[in-house]
Amino acid sequence: MNQTVYAAALVGVAALCTLLTRALPFVLLGGKKELSPRMQAVSRTLPAAVMALLVIYCLRGTGFAAPAQWLPAFAGVAATAALHVWKRSELLSIGGGTLCYMLLLRLL
Amino acid sequence: MKEFRFALRRTVPVLCGYVFLGLAFGLLLQQAGFGPVWALGISTLVYAGSMQFVLVDLLKAGVGLLSCALMTLSVNSRHIFYGVSFVEKFRQFGAARPYLIFSLTDETYSLLCSLKIPAGLREKPVYLWIALLDQLWWVSGSVLGAALGQIIPFDLTGIDFAMTALFVTIFTEQWLTAKDHFPALFGLGCGAAALLLLGPDRFLIPALAAAAAGLWLRQSRTTREEAAP
Numbered sequence: 001m002n003q004t005v006y007a008a009a010l011v012g013v014a015a016l017c018t019l020l021t022r023a024l025p026f027v028l029l030g031g032k033k034e035l036s037p038r039m040q041a042v043s044r045t046l047p048a049a050v051m052a053l054l055v056i057y058c059l060r061g062t063g064f065a066a067p068a069q070w071l072p073a074f075a076g077v078a079a080t081a082a083l084h085v086w087k088r089s090e091l092l093s094i095g096g097g098t099l100c101y102m103l104l105l106r107l108l
Numbered sequence: 109m110k111e112f113r114f115a116l117r118r119t120v121p122v123l124c125g126y127v128f129l130g131l132a133f134g135l136l137l138q139q140a141g142f143g144p145v146w147a148l149g150i151s152t153l154v155y156a157g158s159m160q161f162v163l164v165d166l167l168k169a170g171v172g173l174l175s176c177a178l179m180t181l182s183v184n185s186r187h188i189f190y191g192v193s194f195v196e197k198f199r200q201f202g203a204a205r206p207y208l209i210f211s212l213t214d215e216t217y218s219l220l221c222s223l224k225i226p227a228g229l230r231e232k233p234v235y236l237w238i239a240l241l242d243q244l245w246w247v248s249g250s251v252l253g254a255a256l257g258q259i260i261p262f263d264l265t266g267i268d269f270a271m272t273a274l275f276v277t278i279f280t281e282q283w284l285t286a287k288d289h290f291p292a293l294f295g296l297g298c299g300a301a302a303l304l305l306l307g308p309d310r311f312l313i314p315a316l317a318a319a320a321a322g323l324w325l326r327q328s329r330t331t332r333e334e335a336a337p
Contacts, residue, residue: 006170007142013173014163015153017180018187022212025191026198035196041327042320043193047221048286049295049319050189051279053312054214056299058272060308073272080273084280093280094121097273102266 068108076101111229115237118223122215123245125271129157130249131256132268136164138254147254151247155211159183160250182313189316190217204236211239213246215274222278290326295319 029035035043055077063069080097087093134147154160162183166176190212198205212220216239225234283292295315302315 007146007167009173010163010167010171010176011146011150011154013176014150014156014159014166014180017177018154018156018159018184019210021181021184021187022191023209024188026195026209029192029195030199038324038327039192040196042323043195045288045291045323045327046189046320047193048279048282048291049298049323050316051218051221051275051282052292052295053299053315053319054218054275055272055279056296056303056315057312058275060303060311072266073269076269076273077276080276081280084277085284088281088284090277090281091120093277094124094270094273097276098124098267098270101269101273105266 071108072101072104075104111233112237114226114229115234115241118219119238119241119245121270121274121277122219122242125215125268125274126157126242126245127249127252128267129271130246130251131253133157133160133164134250134253134255135257136161137250138257140164140168142167142254144251144254147250148247151250152243155213155243155246156180156184157213157246185313186214186316187212189320190214192320193217193221201232201235204232208235208239211243213242215271216242218275218278222281291319291323294322294326298322 029039034040059073059077062073076097079100080093083096084090084093130151133151134144137147137150138144150160150163154163159180162179163176166179171179191209194208194212198208201208219238219242220235223234223238225231279292283289286292298315298318299311302311302318305311306314
């Protein structure tokens, strides 16, 4: 197969399959009928669990052999959360946490 | 216009994360022999961060279409859990609904979940602008990366931590707002247990499934208790 056609086909397949995973809940649950009260409650509570999982997902590759491997990420997370509890300003929390991470990455 | 400004402010953290992750993607793509036009096409049509990094490897390896399909479905299967929270909300959005579904990445999902729209702003344009701007940041970063190649003027290693910090901030905000901390703690528990049992490459989907199932079961129990005399 021609190289460009092959690459385009591969991109097309990846695009379609990505869309499929995103559209699936809407196809399954998005008909005219309202969600059941139980499903509505799950849809309200799930984001908190997902956010916890996404944080773990971001940190999943962290090594623990030396402090330089895990300290920047964990200090960055702690700084972000602490700043947020203190000021509750999203940009300050994210900016401060990221800065803390980048500094420790260079210092350790 | 007020809606646009509000949305722009909300997407700044994603801008930091997406532009730099996009740059990294564009750079890898360029090294694999695909230029800015490919970066534009892939980031516009596929629009899935981690999957696009995998896609570069698949393109290089020359895998078959079926393997690519299976790989995409498994890497992106976490998205199946995201839509559940927006099935009711997106109903009201008419013609904007297909795009909002298509563009529901981890980051856009997180911003939309945590959205508190001030009084006086219309909901639909806020949702749509957030989704569009997020994709614009991602596309810009990847095209830039593919066009510039290696010439990036400063050492920005670690700036993509902004993405982790975004999730931590939303988690913290939800924690401070919520009366019921069970879903957050249960999510942490499922994630930690799955990570220890299954390892970093395979833990996410089982953990998501366990969290969704657990919340469902708990809900049925509380509903029954409330219904009991």
